[in-house]
Amino acid sequence: MSSADAARAAELAGLLKVLSDPTRLAILDRLMQGVQCNCELGECLDLPMNLISHHLKALRRAGLVSARRDPSDRRWVYYSVNREALVRLQQEVCAFFDPGRIQVRETACPRRAGVRG
Amino acid sequence: MSSADAARAAELAGLLKVLSDPTRLAILDRLMQGVQCNCELGECLDLPMNLISHHLKALRRAGLVSARRDPSDRRWVYYSVNREALVRLQQEVCAFFDPGRIQVRETACPRRAGVRG
DNA sequence: AGTATAATTCAACGGACGTTGAAGGATATG
């Protein structure tokens, strides 16, 4: 694993960390069913609004969701899923965990070498 | 999101949590290049053996890697990636984050309803 | 028996983070 690969692995790990929370997945799942405001998410998932806000912030930092204010009442914020982010997520996951990358060979540990049999 | 979906989301979150660590991704990446013993992984990644063991335990609990003892010297343990687990991982990720699931509709928040315009 | 090696387990530390409650904007309405 080169250092470039290590950096990409760290980046992927960060993205997966954002998604490794049941509440955030629930929010994301909910948002996939249509645009939602903060309070509606809170009611559906039975969670306080500040907690929803907290998780939405994390999802937004990761580029997974976007926010848009209601032009006719700027108190309301509507959240939606970023289609491109989902595509990119799928691509990165499928690239890293591609079963085709698995190589079949026995250990090449230098300590073990020459002592086999 | 039904309770069954919520349970599946929690399960997926748990799996992603295991993968949301750079060290574990590095180990997994390394294992995809062939069977490795604990000490070889430790040398390649410059990490103490007990830490490798700790992460391998988590990866094994998640069913992502398997272990096999060297028949000729049972002190050695060889680790390998579970191809089926990778396939399942890809399937679950692609199912949950499928962009095709995104529905286009405006908010249906009951509080906001009837006050639009 | 005694030593060496591979691996695991244990205990402890420290930082990251999800959760909670309260306070602080920002905007709309009367």
Place this chain on the structure above:
DNA sequence: CATATCCTTCAACGTCCGTTGAATTATACT
């Protein structure tokens, strides 16, 4: 101007967990 609503931010708490170092186990060799 005062009140209400939506949302965010802040502070504090508790827990999870990656990391570290030391001890333990299991096996092999002499």
